[in-house]
Amino acid sequence: MAVWIFLGVFILIAVWAVAIFNRLVKNRNLVLEGWSGIDVQLKRRYDLIPNLVETVKGYAGHEKETLARIVELRNSAARAQTVSEKAPIENMLTQTLRQLFALAEAYPDLKANQNFLDLQGQLSEIEEQIQFARRYYNGAARDMNIMVQSFPSNIIARSFGFKEADYFEVELATEREAPKVQF
Numbered sequence: 001m002a003v004w005i006f007l008g009v010f011i012l013i014a015v016w017a018v019a020i021f022n023r024l025v026k027n028r029n030l031v032l033e034g035w036s037g038i039d040v041q042l043k044r045r046y047d048l049i050p051n052l053v054e055t056v057k058g059y060a061g062h063e064k065e066t067l068a069r070i071v072e073l074r075n076s077a078a079r080a081q082t083v084s085e086k087a088p089i090e091n092m093l094t095q096t097l098r099q100l101f102a103l104a105e106a107y108p109d110l111k112a113n114q115n116f117l118d119l120q121g122q123l124s125e126i127e128e129q130i131q132f133a134r135r136y137y138n139g140a141a142r143d144m145n146i147m148v149q150s151f152p153s154n155i156i157a158r159s160f161g162f163k164e165a166d167y168f169e170v171e172l173a174t175e176r177e178a179p180k181v182q183f
Helices: 002-059 064-079 083-103 108-110 116-151 153-159
Strands: none
Touching: 002 083, 002 108, 002 116, 002 153, 064 083, 064 108, 083 116, 108 116, 116 153
């Protein structure tokens, strides 16, 4: 009788461990899927930036410092591999692109250029998609981190090498502030 009880307890513990392991695998795959979604949108933005820079060069060639910074950040971001490497660079790139659009205010011909307006619209759409992808990724990272940190799933996570996922966060204080709109 004791053998049957021991066997029953052992089977319950094994089923419980397998269920937790499978949830950890699912959450890890959701994090990877979320990162893939961000990566796709970032690639779209990287592809758009050279066209945007070339259009602005024609009108504001003496703003070389801002244009060079955008190209430098784009290249750095494309080389970064992990979330912790890529997030700060992406935040700086977003900030520098905002500066580029602020420059356009000083060049009425540029603001009226249809190609620039089209590129600006595309970039705006891509930025929105990046935000959606970031939210999805961060939700998946949150779920993974809860599993990795909470008891008793942390025992299984630690045993099989599951790690916490990094969040893709806004790091610049200026990005947290609401924009000032004046008419």
